[in-house]
């Protein structure tokens with residue numbers, strides 16, 4: 001029987017390594033060590049606290065990240081995608097209000113490739129949620145040079161990097177307090193337990209102004225790496241910088257030994273999907289999370 005556990009910060013390297021080994025070409029694009037890496041903005045302790053790990057003996061069978069109280073993003077061991085016994089154990093923990101996954105009420109499960117679990121949840125009344133588009137660029141061929149200057153960001157670039165992300169995703173003024181908080185978190189991530197897998201990229205326009213950012217995450221040599229996140233400053237969108245930073249991201253992952261560059265965008269985010277396609281990423285079939293309303 002798979003036992004649900006909540007790890008310690010000291011377990012994060014093992015969990016990241018396991019998730020890395022579960023990434024492979026041609027397999028569903030599921031929870032990646034880079035997702036944990038980006039989440040580690042919140043610090044190692046919080047990241048560990050928000051993980052749910054199913055084990056038998058010492059072996060990790062499934063890893064879930066509570067990305068918000070109502071969203072569990074899950075990957076299962078590749079050989080156990082259709083394993084009904086593991087699916088039953090996870091379903092029981094997910095649906096029980098006492099099992100340290102969800103409280104009662106609305107909840108979403110992202111479990112791409114976990115076929116047996118998805119079947120069980122569907123039979124149990126979970127409905128499908130909004131569609132996502134996974135995209136991938138194969139890195140076996142040379143990647144062209146991006147049409148902008150892109151550097152690996154260092155600690156001193158924290159404010160420039162975070163202000164671009166803030167502008168793209170929030171669009172509200174980046175106050176002094178916001179800056180102090182976000183740059184602190186960015187530095188936490190950049191020195192945290194997943195940082196050896198990461199490269200933070202910063203792209204400049206022709207005048208030398210930083211306008212685009214991305215972070216790329218390795219899953220290990222010859223495995224697909226992840227882009228998370230990608231953003232262009234709101235005032236500079238629509239000028240090819242998104243395409244350029246996505247190409248630079250792919251190029252960096254290639255240098256890091258990745259077999260492919262993966263990303264997933266909400267299908268409704270047509271600008272993001274179009275940007276990745278323009279950067280040579282191939283869209284895969286849409287995937288949908290599962291949602292419980294009650």
Ligand SMILES: CC(C)(COP(=O)(O)OP(=O)(O)OC[C@H]1O[C@@H](n2cnc3c(N)ncnc32)[C@H](O)[C@@H]1OP(=O)(O)O)[C@@H](O)C(=O)NCCC(=O)NCCS
Pocket residue numbers: 168169230231232233236237238239240241242243244264265266269270271272274275276278
């Ligand atoms: C998505 C994002 C990175 C795109 O950056 P951008 O600099 O505006 O994109 P580009 O100018 O490089 O455009 C690249 C391609 O996508 C197309 N595109 C961009 N935005 C589009 C939109 N809203 N609708 C349709 N097509 C769009 C462009 O026409 C261009 O296509 P082409 O090369 O075939 O002409 C930027 O809009 C952004 O930061 N958004 C907020 C954060 C975000 O959603 N990040 C991605 C999360 S997965």
